[in-house]
Each structure stands twice: as C-alpha cells, then as structure tokens.
Amino acid sequence: MYTLLIAEDEALERQALRYIITQQCPEVNIVGEAGDGTSAVREAAQQQPDIVLLDIRMPEMNGLEAAKAIRAILPEVRIVMLTAFDEFEYAKQALKIGAVEYLLKPLRPDDLVKALAAVTEQVGLAKRKVREDLQIRQSLKEAAPYIKMSFVQDLIAGNITELHQFHERAGFLGMEVTTGVVMVLDIDNFKQLTRNEPELKKQLVKQQLYRITADAAGSNVLVTPFSSDHIIIISGQSALDQPEAVKAEAIELAEKIRKAIVGIMGISITIGIGRHYRDPRDMHKSYVEAVNAQRQRFYLGDNQIIHIEDIPHLSGQPFHYPFQNERAVLERVRCGDRKQAREALAALLEEIFAKSGSVDIIKASVLELLIVLSRAAIEGGASLEQLTLLNFDHINKLMQCANKDQVHRWMFDSLDSFLDNMLENRSGMNTRVINKACEFIVKNCHRNISLEEVSQFVHLSPFYFSRLFKQDKGCNFVDFLTKARVDKAKLLLQNFDYTIVRIAADSGYHDASYFCRVFRQEVGMTPNQYRNELRRGKR
The missing domain is CATH 1.20.272 (Zinc Finger, Delta Prime; domain 3)
Incomplete structure (x- = not known):
C-alpha cells in the first residue's frame, strides 16, 4: 500500500482526483488533502506520504515553493506536479526541484492512473531496496560475533601475514586496535564450580562475564570469547614507548577488569598478560605468552594478574612451552x-x-x-x-x-x-551430542551454517565433531545439511502458492538453479516434477 497527499486549491478538483484514485488505484491510500501550499507542507510533514499530487497554482505558497519545502523535509517523497500551463519553464523548474511527473490540466483519468502506476513502481523499488539494506545490515550484525572471533583466531594464530589484510579486516569490524598486548582471562575452577549446574546457567555466567569484561575494558579494547572458557583481550598501546610503561598500563587494565568481575559476580578469575608487540602480525606471540602466564595460576594461586615477565622460572631465559x-x-x-x-x-x-x-x-x-x-x-x-x-x-x-x-x-x-x-x-554422551547437533542443523538449515558454527554450539572442536558426526550418522556434515535442506524443500513444495525461488531461499539456497540441481541429485527429479507428483496424489 502506498500513501498519497493531494494538494489542490479547487475543492471540486480535489474531489475528482480522490474519486479517480479511489476507483482505479486500489493500492494507493489517500492520507490527506490541502488547499494551499502552506497547508500542503504542513500535511506532508505530519503524514509523511510516499507521493504528493501538487498543483502549481495555489494561494499563500505556490506549488513549486511547496515542493521545494516538502523535499527538504522528505527527501525520498515522489512529487507529481499538476498545472494548466503547458510551458517549458514550469516543467524545467519542477524537474529541478525533484518532481518525477508533470501532468497538464484538464487531467484525463488515464493519464493520472498511468502516472501513479509509474510512480508507485518507483516507490516500491525504493522500499524494497531499503528493506534489503536493513536485512543485510541485520545479517552482518548477527554474524559480527563470529566474524570477530574468526579475525581474532587468525590474528593470535599468526595467520595474518600482510598488514593491509589486518587493516581491512579490522576496519570492516570497526575496530581501532592496531597493535598492543594480548591478555587471556579465565574463571578459576569454572568446571568444578558449575559441575552440578545446568548448561543454561553456565552459558549465562559466561555471557555476564563477557559483558562485564567489555564494559570495564572500554570501547578501544577488543574483547571476544574464545575457546574453552577463555576471553581474549587485546589492548592497543602504540602511544607508549617505554616497555615498563606499557607493562604497567596492561596490568592496570587487567586489575580494573578483575575488580569489576569480582565486585559484580563474586567469582575468582585469573588474567595472563603477554608482551607488547608493535607489529600486529606478531600478536600471536603475545597470545602464546598470555596463555602461558595464565596457566601459571596452578602454581601461583587463584585470582591473580600474571604478566609473562613476572613468572619466576620464565624470567631471564624463557621456557617456551610447545x-x-x-x-x-x-x-x-x-x-x-x-x-x-x-x-x-x-x-x-x-x-x-x-x-x-x-x-x-x-x-x-x-x-x-x-x-x-x-x-x-x-x-x-x-x-x-x-x-x-x-x-x-x-x-x-x-x-x-x-x-x-x-x-x-x-x-x-x-x-x-x-x-x-x-x-x-x-558412548551415551556422543549420541546426545550428535542428536543435539542434528536438531540444530535441521532448525537452522535455511541459514548459511558451517561445521565450525555447529561444533561450537555443541562445544567440540571442528576436527573432533566432524569425525564423531560421521561415525554416528554414517555421513559427513555437508551431506546431512543437504538432506535437511531437501527435506525442508519437500515440505514447502506442498504449498503450491510458493515459487521455486522462494522455496530455494527458505531452504538455504540463494541460487535457485543450484537448488534445483541439488534437489534433482538427491530426489531423482526436479522440484517442479516433484510438485506435479504431489498434485497427482502420488506422494
């Protein structure tokens, strides 16, 4: 449905316009009328219509001035000018201020209907584009944690070898971290503390821990959950030149985070801190050091901030754990x-x-x-x-x-x-884990889910999950996902109002042609052939 405002100083003309539009343009809803230019601007600001029918000759403010004022308020509005003057100068001015149509009086109903059809098509395209942009932004927002986690994983694994690659990926995520210190945070004795707690409670604890850490660290510090129960913290400190100053600032930040967590959650945590590296391609070294430092909790005690340089047996000649x-x-x-x-x-x-x-x-x-x-x-x-x-x-x-x-x-x-x-x-645990993974796959098969996402959902490594899945199900992850999508498509094909393009999208395939090939390979016939079989009652 499209909304429209009529601005015409002649009451009979307004009635005629309303009648034509109501009778012949059912997709257009008239939301207001105005008899002068000033009222037209006011009504447009209040109603925010998609389209404005605007007469050039009106009292108080003429149509051209009103159109300019309305465009200033509603840049995306479509304006159709009405005039009894077939003069080039009027048309030129109307186009200059952004009018999309210019109709001459006396107005023929067919001309008005054709003009509104063209304009509503423009509005429809614009609205679809806005919706698509919103969907893309929402998809990116939903995927941001996984994208960030992937970026951090590549960063601390030493997989980013080019500076331009680092800056492109960091910029895409809106990250300001350019270099600095890596810290690793972990809850002391988390598994023992939550041994008898349900999984939901454990996940809520981890989420709260992450939020408190991110809030305490501030917007200029990169914080992301990582493997096991770890949280990775990357603090940029490129403005500091003295190693001791860098170390002191890192310890101060870690202590701030620790106190915030202890004060709010009342749990004990240990943070390991690596050395500062100016080149972001060397951050994996800081991560290895931070992990090594954090693991010394077993020997040095709980609830501590441990810098790699402060571990007694690692100072002097470091022992690099393999x-x-x-x-x-x-x-x-x-x-x-x-x-x-x-x-x-x-x-x-x-x-x-x-x-x-x-x-x-x-x-x-x-x-x-x-x-x-x-x-x-x-x-x-x-x-x-x-x-x-x-x-x-x-x-x-x-x-x-x-x-x-x-x-x-x-x-x-x-x-x-x-x-x-x-x-x-x-044996029993594996069956429960795989069943849980299968339920997740079937529920989310319409999305572009990956082996990594599913393995993370069931808290297993991708390598182990892939092997366990094939042992239990007799097929690999991709084959099972394909079967789930085809099964969903079969159900959707029972609704004869759905197009093949829609069914493909709802089944997880953005390319309808590729969907048809996969469906035929799995079922032995195309989606249309399968639907025809359904119509004949053979399935």
Whole structure:
C-alpha cells in the first residue's frame, strides 16, 4: 500500500482526483488533502506520504515553493506536479526541484492512473531496496560475533601475514586496535564450580562475564570469547614507548577488569598478560605468552594478574612451552585414538625435555599437561568424578618421580588411564551430542551454517565433531545439511502458492538453479516434477 497527499486549491478538483484514485488505484491510500501550499507542507510533514499530487497554482505558497519545502523535509517523497500551463519553464523548474511527473490540466483519468502506476513502481523499488539494506545490515550484525572471533583466531594464530589484510579486516569490524598486548582471562575452577549446574546457567555466567569484561575494558579494547572458557583481550598501546610503561598500563587494565568481575559476580578469575608487540602480525606471540602466564595460576594461586615477565622460572631465559604439540595430543585424546595420542605425547614430551634441564620445570609442565589432558578426556566422554580421583593419585605419584625417565613413564600411565575411562563412558554422551547437533542443523538449515558454527554450539572442536558426526550418522556434515535442506524443500513444495525461488531461499539456497540441481541429485527429479507428483496424489 502506498500513501498519497493531494494538494489542490479547487475543492471540486480535489474531489475528482480522490474519486479517480479511489476507483482505479486500489493500492494507493489517500492520507490527506490541502488547499494551499502552506497547508500542503504542513500535511506532508505530519503524514509523511510516499507521493504528493501538487498543483502549481495555489494561494499563500505556490506549488513549486511547496515542493521545494516538502523535499527538504522528505527527501525520498515522489512529487507529481499538476498545472494548466503547458510551458517549458514550469516543467524545467519542477524537474529541478525533484518532481518525477508533470501532468497538464484538464487531467484525463488515464493519464493520472498511468502516472501513479509509474510512480508507485518507483516507490516500491525504493522500499524494497531499503528493506534489503536493513536485512543485510541485520545479517552482518548477527554474524559480527563470529566474524570477530574468526579475525581474532587468525590474528593470535599468526595467520595474518600482510598488514593491509589486518587493516581491512579490522576496519570492516570497526575496530581501532592496531597493535598492543594480548591478555587471556579465565574463571578459576569454572568446571568444578558449575559441575552440578545446568548448561543454561553456565552459558549465562559466561555471557555476564563477557559483558562485564567489555564494559570495564572500554570501547578501544577488543574483547571476544574464545575457546574453552577463555576471553581474549587485546589492548592497543602504540602511544607508549617505554616497555615498563606499557607493562604497567596492561596490568592496570587487567586489575580494573578483575575488580569489576569480582565486585559484580563474586567469582575468582585469573588474567595472563603477554608482551607488547608493535607489529600486529606478531600478536600471536603475545597470545602464546598470555596463555602461558595464565596457566601459571596452578602454581601461583587463584585470582591473580600474571604478566609473562613476572613468572619466576620464565624470567631471564624463557621456557617456551610447545603449545602446538600439546594441541595435537588433545585432539587425539578427544577422538579416543590411543595409538596416535601416544605418538603425539611422545613428541610433546621430547620437546619439553629438550627445552629444560630442570626436573622442577618439567614436573610443573607435565602437571599442567595432566590437567588439560583430563579436560580433553572429559570432553571426549570420560567421567569428571572418576578422573578427579585419578588425578589425585597421579599427582602423588608425580611427586615421587626423581628423573625424566620416571616422569616419562608416569605421563604415559596417566594418558592410558584417561583413555580407558573415556572409552568406557563416551558412548551415551556422543549420541546426545550428535542428536543435539542434528536438531540444530535441521532448525537452522535455511541459514548459511558451517561445521565450525555447529561444533561450537555443541562445544567440540571442528576436527573432533566432524569425525564423531560421521561415525554416528554414517555421513559427513555437508551431506546431512543437504538432506535437511531437501527435506525442508519437500515440505514447502506442498504449498503450491510458493515459487521455486522462494522455496530455494527458505531452504538455504540463494541460487535457485543450484537448488534445483541439488534437489534433482538427491530426489531423482526436479522440484517442479516433484510438485506435479504431489498434485497427482502420488506422494
């Protein structure tokens, strides 16, 4: 429906216009009338019509002046000028102020109807464009957290190697961070504290933690949730030249965040801080340092701000923990692959032993490794309660190890006990997780969902989720998503009023031709053929 204002000083003319429009233009709704230019401007400001029929010759303010005033208030309004003067100068002035049509009196109904049809088509196109722009902006707004998370992941993984690439992606997200310090925040003993809490309560706690962190950090600091229970904080400090000043400012910001969280939520958190790097391509180094610092909570205590340079055994000659090797072990443990897990653990221990000759440092590293391995086993299906008891026993045995060989044997014994427990308990949990993922896929198949999004929804790594999904369902993620979309399309095809283009879009396909090819490949016939079968009652 389109709205229209009539501005004509002759009452009979207004009645005639209203009658023609009402009878022959049902899609146009007349929202007001005016008998002079001043009233026309006032009515236009109040009613905000899509179209204004405006007579040039009117008292108080002529139509050209009124049109100019209305355009100033409503830049998108379409103005159709009415005049008894067939003069080029009037037409020229009308076009100059933005009129889209110029009709001569006496007005023939057909001319008016044709003019309004053309104008309403313009208005319709403009409104559709506005709606499309709003939808695009809304889609980007909804996707922004995932885009930001992807950007941060690439940044701290060292995948951004070109400065222009960094600036383009940061600019797209409206981020002002150009360089600085990476911090890693984690809730102390979160899994133990929320052991008996429902998943909804856990997620609400994480969301509140994120909001408080973002508010305390301020708009110039990049804050985003990350893997596990971590929150990544990137603070830009390019204006400071002295390393000590940079360090002091980072610690001050971290302490501000910690106090805000403790004061509002009453929970204990630890923040690890890496070094400052001026080149954003080096931020992954700061992240590795921040993770290393945060993990020292196990030795230094809870509720702390830990800078990488303040860790006693890391000052002087740093001990760089081989996180990449550790991630390989964790992935194999989550998958329950004992052979590959042992091989990856052997490579990890070799790196740890090669980087330090101190038994104390090795014990500290493998003790931390024991904790993350147990978490990986729990994620893979092991019992939290049983592993907690196992860990107490393992820790006591570690304290009795006197050399690297004993630590090596202890670590492999611990790994085997974790895997044994995990393989005994994982079957039921895997089924629940995959069923939850399938429900999410079916519910959201109309969107452009990815393996990463679904795996994040069920709190698994993409690699492990993909392998687990195929083992349980007998097909990969893409094949299952395609089947869900085709099944949805079959249901939509039962509504004969829906076009194939609409059904394709509602089923998750922006290209109707590609949708038809996929449908035919899955069903053995095109959507139209399937619909015809429905009409004949064969399906």
